[in-house]
Amino acid sequence: MEDILVQVLQRITPSEEERTFVEELTKELRGIAESVIEEAGLSVIPRFVGSLAKDTYLAGDHDVDLFLAFPLETPIEELRREGLKLGEEIGKRLDGYEVAYAEHPYVRARYRGVSVDLVPCYDVRSWRDVRTAVDRSILHTRWVNDNLNGRNNEVRLLKRFLKGIGAYGSEIYVRGFSGYLAEILTIEYGSFVEVLNQAGRILKRRVLDPAGWTEKEPAVAMKTVKREVREDKPLIVIDPVDPRRNVSANLSWEKYGAFYLRSREFLERPAVRFFFPQGKSIGSYLEELRKRGTALVTLLFDVQDIVDDLLLPQLERSARGFEKALGREGFEVLGWNVGRRGRAFIMLELNRAERERIRLKPGPEFFKESGQEFYGKNEKVWIVGKRLYSERTISESVIDVVSELLRKNQVALGKGIRDAVRRADVLLNYVPKELEDEAYLLLSREKWNLKG
Numbered sequence: 001m002e003d004i005l006v007q008v009l010q011r012i013t014p015s016e017e018e019r020t021f022v023e024e025l026t027k028e029l030r031g032i033a034e035s036v037i038e039e040a041g042l043s044v045i046p047r048f049v050g051s052l053a054k055d056t057y058l059a060g061d062h063d064v065d066l067f068l069a070f071p072l073e074t075p076i077e078e079l080r081r082e083g084l085k086l087g088e089e090i091g092k093r094l095d096g097y098e099v100a101y102a103e104h105p106y107v108r109a110r111y112r113g114v115s116v117d118l119v120p121c122y123d124v125r126s127w128r129d130v131r132t133a134v135d136r137s138i139l140h141t142r143w144v145n146d147n148l149n150g151r152n153n154e155v156r157l158l159k160r161f162l163k164g165i166g167a168y169g170s171e172i173y174v175r176g177f178s179g180y181l182a183e184i185l186t187i188e189y190g191s192f193v194e195v196l197n198q199a200g201r202i203l204k205r206r207v208l209d210p211a212g213w214t215e216k217e218p219a220v221a222m223k224t225v226k227r228e229v230r231e232d233k234p235l236i237v238i239d240p241v242d243p244r245r246n247v248s249a250n251l252s253w254e255k256y257g258a259f260y261l262r263s264r265e266f267l268e269r270p271a272v273r274f275f276f277p278q279g280k281s282i283g284s285y286l287e288e289l290r291k292r293g294t295a296l297v298t299l300l301f302d303v304q305d306i307v308d309d310l311l312l313p314q315l316e317r318s319a320r321g322f323e324k325a326l327g328r329e330g331f332e333v334l335g336w337n338v339g340r341r342g343r344a345f346i347m348l349e350l351n352r353a354e355r356e357r358i359r360l361k362p363g364p365e366f367f368k369e370s371g372q373e374f375y376g377k378n379e380k381v382w383i384v385g386k387r388l389y390s391e392r393t394i395s396e397s398v399i400d401v402v403s404e405l406l407r408k409n410q411v412a413l414g415k416g417i418r419d420a421v422r423r424a425d426v427l428l429n430y431v432p433k434e435l436e437d438e439a440y441l442l443l444s445r446e447k448w449n450l451k452g
Contacts, residue, residue, distance in 0.1 A: 069123035083120020127242035139241035157192035213243035285439035295353035314414025321412035363388035
């Protein structure tokens with residue numbers, strides 16, 4: 001295993017030349033920021049946060065997070081207004097910028113080929129000072145730097161491993177391990193290999209409290225634990241800088257499952273491929289459909305004004321809504337996928353494309369000549385009052401069922417996309433070219449790639 005880790009470290013550890021570039025880059029950015037702040041007459045301190053500031057970044061990954069820390073007494077509206085103006089003025093002295101939006105506006109710029117986020121925040125000293133979601137980043141950077149004790153490369157190994165197995169990133173469309181969570185686990189267990197060794201015990205232990213908040217602030221910390229247990233989170237890591245927060249709140253059971261299984265596999269058979277998996281060729285979704293004998297239903301609709309972080313949870317809620325509604329109608333949903341490729345999509349694999357339904361067939365009165373003809377033509381006939389009745393078996397397409405469910409408002413859909421889904425194009429066993437890979441990955445189950 002040692003040889004494997006040495007090989008990987010050679011690829012992911014920044015070279016001296018790269019480190020020099022990063023040092024020069026941050027020094028120049030700090031100088032530009034301080035100059036603009038001084039000209040504006042503001043008491044703002046530029047602070048670097050994130051992996052560059054902690055020296056846990058991977059070779060070639062130089063994204064800069066430069067936070068503009070305002071005094072605590074600054075009103076929130078003033079922070080947003082002046083913070084955006086400050087970011088724009090700094091951006092004008094770089095190589096281009098744009099305004100982006102999260103909890104409040106910030107500036108995303110480019111400088112010397114590197115992405116630079118200029119984010120206004122409060123200059124917090126403890127968790128009690130935190131007023132916006134981004135404020136903790138200053139405390140996170142400080143805590144990691146105080147506790148990492150030279151294990152930077154162990155963090156790099158863990159980050160690269162998580163990237164290799166598709167479990168890195170806490171964004172809503174990933175729901176994996178954040179970089180900060182990887183740093184905490186490394187500090188807690190001492191090394192990359194030991195974090196992998198502990199994968200099962202971590203899951204059984206369920207709650208990690210690196211800073212001892214359950215003793216220092218038991219009421220606050222236990223409220224956090226109870227809330228996260230109630231929501232059935234796979235892991236609860238009480239933030240070392242804030243007892244109100246679970247660092248792994250966005251981590252899904254699926255991503256922890258991938259980490260758990262791949263950790264065991266790596267420890268048994270170490271290989272570079274866990275860190276740098278070779279891409280697999282995408283096959284034909286139509287061939288997969290033919291082999292599986294299943295049906296693929298895809299809904300396509302426009303939601304241009306919704307950002308991914310808000311869209312994806314609503315797509316997932318809608319997919320689960322279809323899963324339940326179609327189940328009530330006799331169709332089993334075997335798997336689903338959602339996302340946006342230009343248009344938003346909900347993709348459902350079902351056990352069949354049609355169902356057989358019995359439909360009542362009313363006939364004429366039994367004593368009429370047409371009644372004799374009806375009686376002779378139908379195998380099952382009965383009389384209700386004077387009228388003859390029969391029944392017939394019809395095949396009903398899942399497309400008609402989906403349309404009917406939507407028309408009758410019988411599918412639980414994401415609140416912000418209900419109208420768009422009801423107007424969706426509904427496709428059976430066909431997807432446009434831009435979704436062919438997504439369809440193949442769903443049907444082949446290779447998207448999650450647990451067995452490599």
